[in-house]
Amino acid sequence: MAVNVYFEDVNVGDALPAWSRQTDFMHWNRYAAVNDEFVYIHMDDEAGKAALNEQGAFGMGNLRYTYILNALRDWIGDEAEIRECGVQFRAINQKNDILTVQGKVTDKKVEDGENRVYLDINVMNQNGDGTCPAHAVLVLPNRG
Amino acid sequence: MTSESKVETLVTKDMEERKGVWGDEKVAPPVSESDIRKWAIASYWPDKPPAIFWDENYAKGTRWAGLIAPNDFNPFAWPIDRPPAAPGRATAGGAGVGTRGMNGGQVETFGVPMRPGDVITSRTRLKDWNERTTRLGLTLFTNTETEWRNQKGEHVKTRISTGIRY
DSSP states (O other), X not given: OOOOOOGGGOOTTOEEEEEEEEOSHHHHHXXXXXXXXXXXXXXXXXXXXXXXXXXXXXXXXXXXXXXXXXXXHHHHOSSSEEEEEEEEOOSOXXXXXXXXXXXXXXXXXXXXXXXXXXXXXEEEOTTSOBOOOEEEEEEOOOOO | OOOGGGOOOOOXXXXXXHBTOOOOOEEOOOOOHHHXXXXXXXXXXXXXXXXXXXXXXXXXXXXXXXOOOOTTOOTTSSOXXXXXXXTTOOBTTOOXXXXXXXXXXXXXXXXXXXXXXXXXXXXXXXXXEEEEEETTEXXXXXXXXXXXXXXXXXXXXXXXXXXXXX
């Protein structure tokens, strides 16, 4: 996937291809293992409940941020760049949630010599709740 | 437990003194191909991650002319020395105003990608804060700025992370 999308082919209002994961301890533990993020609230139901989440342990905000970056990378391919990405962690990622990264192009312009594409993004759960409003700025190549 | 009605501000004298002052630099161990591959596998699980993160032959044919790391790759994970958590650190299960805390999010601006062999240097400073009354009560939003550069002095990323204390 060297180049998936060119600057000329993107229009305001275009949707980011949806990117989903059903998350549980298998995903959280793998992420903890590489990011050294072993925190009891992400590992142990009792600790999660003690942190006032009735359902127990919950997922890392950083992993949802990773999912956003993955969705962007899968869309734009290897030759393009993610120049900026920002997230707000607004709701909890419960065990077995099906998280879907959704996004829409809000602007595109040539700026500082770069073909920049702006997106509003959110990570939705299976109930349709936005858990993680976000934004991104991408730099895409020209066609030809 | 701190009396909730008597707390007028969560801003401390220490914060005022540290505002805008860069802390000591930290240097991460060299980035390895294996660390990048494992990071990509974990973060894309259960799907196969993109080849640009693990297939050197493929990566040589791209504009990067070699493997790169995912944008969120963290070479500072797994330090040998682990300083103890600061006393009074806010946690999700804290009791009393100012002892409860959560990760509010972050904004990252990316420069050059990280590659195998890179040595990343980091520095951090307390950028600014905003205190106001929310549905959680007296709440302090603290922005911390972290800057990463590689061994050539090139900008890798700047992160503004927001901590919430209430």
